Amino acid sequence: MEILRKQFLRHVGQTSDAPLMIEVARAEGIYFYTPEGRQYVDLVSGVSVSNVGHGNPAVVEAVCAQARDYMHIMVYGEMVERPQVKYATTIAELLPAPLESVYFVNSGAEAVEGALKLAKRYTHRTEIVSFLNAYHGSTHGAMSVMGGEAFVGAYRPLLPDTRKLRYNCFEDLAQITERTACVLVEPVQGEGGVRPPAAGFLEALRARCSAVGALLIFDEIQTGFGRSGEMFALFKYGVTPDILCLAKALGGGMPLGAFVSSNEIMAGFRSDPPLGHITTFGGHPVCCAAGLAALEYIREHDLARQAEAKGRLFEELLKDHPAVVEIRRSGLLLAVELGASERLFRAMELLGKAGYLSDWFLFCDTAFRISPPLTITEEQIRECCADICEKVLNRL
Numbered sequence: 001m002e003i004l005r006k007q008f009l010r011h012v013g014q015t016s017d018a019p020l021m022i023e024v025a026r027a028e029g030i031y032f033y034t035p036e037g038r039q040y041v042d043l044v045s046g047v048s049v050s051n052v053g054h055g056n057p058a059v060v061e062a063v064c065a066q067a068r069d070y071m072h073i074m075v076y077g078e079m080v081e082r083p084q085v086k087y088a089t090t091i092a093e094l095l096p097a098p099l100e101s102v103y104f105v106n107s108g109a110e111a112v113e114g115a116l117k118l119a120k121r122y123t124h125r126t127e128i129v130s131f132l133n134a135y136h137g138s139t140h141g142a143m144s145v146m147g148g149e150a151f152v153g154a155y156r157p158l159l160p161d162t163r164k165l166r167y168n169c170f171e172d173l174a175q176i177t178e179r180t181a182c183v184l185v186e187p188v189q190g191e192g193g194v195r196p197p198a199a200g201f202l203e204a205l206r207a208r209c210s211a212v213g214a215l216l217i218f219d220e221i222q223t224g225f226g227r228s229g230e231m232f233a234l235f236k237y238g239v240t241p242d243i244l245c246l247a248k249a250l251g252g253g254m255p256l257g258a259f260v261s262s263n264e265i266m267a268g269f270r271s272d273p274p275l276g277h278i279t280t281f282g283g284h285p286v287c288c289a290a291g292l293a294a295l296e297y298i299r300e301h302d303l304a305r306q307a308e309a310k311g312r313l314f315e316e317l318l319k320d321h322p323a324v325v326e327i328r329r330s331g332l333l334l335a336v337e338l339g340a341s342e343r344l345f346r347a348m349e350l351l352g353k354a355g356y357l358s359d360w361f362l363f364c365d366t367a368f369r370i371s372p373p374l375t376i377t378e379e380q381i382r383e384c385c386a387d388i389c390e391k392v393l394n395r396l
C-alpha cells in the first residue's frame, strides 16, 4: 500500500500538492471502498459522471459485450459502428429540432473545442463570447473562454478575440454583436458554485444571438443526462441552442464527449477543407455502448425526474442548519454555501473523516458539492443528511 502511494506521487503526473490519496479497490452504487474495506459515500459522482451509479450492471454488461465484439477499428467518422450510430440516433430523438447531428469526441474540453471551431466555420466570424466564472475545460481553446483569470494567466497567449460577460447580467448582452461567431454558456454554471440562470436570462441570450446571427452554444457537460432534474437543462428553460456540448455522464462512466448541432451547421466540417475536426478515439464503440446503456437506464428508471425530488429532499434536510448560509441547487447538483473558505476547508476535513467524498468548486471555495449518483435512495439521503449534520455541520 505504502509503495503504491509512493509510486503514485513519483510516477503519476500530479495536479496539485494535495491530492486526496484515497486508494480505491472497488465501487458500487453510491459507494466506493478502499482495500482495507473503508466505505465512502460518493457525493461527487466523478463530477457529474456516474449518474447511473458505480458498477451499474447494465453498463458493465454493455462494455463487456462490446469489448468482445470489437474495440477501435478506424479513426472517427469512417466506419459504420453500430453502438455509435444507435447512440447518436437516440440522442437526436431526445433533443429538439434541429439538433440532430452528433459529433463524438473524447472529452468535455474536446467537445468545446469542436463546437468553437464549428461556429467559426459556419459564421465566418472570429469573436467568441463566454461568461465570468464559467468552466469549459483545460485545453488552450477551452481555457480561452474560461471565466476565471487565476487558472488562465500562466498560459497566455491564448485564443485572440474573446470577450467575457457577466453571467445573468442582461445589460452585458448588448456586447454580443454582428462580429460575434458564438456565445458559449453553461445553462447552469457548475464550477461557479451552482448558479442557475436568472428568470428570462437564457431567453434573452437566445434572442440576442438570433438577432445578430451569432450561434448559441450550451455547455451541458455537467448538467446533462438528468443531473438538472430534466434530461437536459435546455428543457427546463425552453431554450434551444445552435450547438450543444455533452460529456461526463454521456459515457456512462467511460470517456466520451460530443457536440450536437443541425445537419446544416455540422456540414461546415465536411468540405473546403474536409476533416474539420479529427479525432482518433472519438466515439469509441465501447464508450458509446456504455453511454447508450446508461441513457436507457436513466430513461427506464425515470432518474431525471427523480433527480429533482431527491435534490429537493437534500435541500430541505440541510437548509435550516445554522452553519448553512444558503443552498443553491439545480436538480441533484447542490452547493452548500458555508460563507467562508476556512469553514469550507474544515467541513471538507470532517466530511472525509466521516466517510464522504465531496469537493468544492473551481470558482467558489466557500461551498461544498452534493452531486451523488442519481440512483441514491430517499433512505440513503436521509441517512447522509443526518450524518452530515451531526458529524460535519454541528462541528463547524
Ligand SMILES: Cc1ncc(COP(=O)(O)O)c(C=O)c1O
Pocket (backbone or CB within 6 Å): 047, 107, 108, 109, 110, 112, 135, 136, 137, 138, 186, 190, 191, 219, 220, 221, 222, 247, 248
Ligand atoms: C461545464 C463543463 N464544461 C467542460 C468541462 C470539461 O470536461 P473535461 O474535463 O471532460 O474536459 C467540465 C469539467 O468539469 C465542465 O464542468
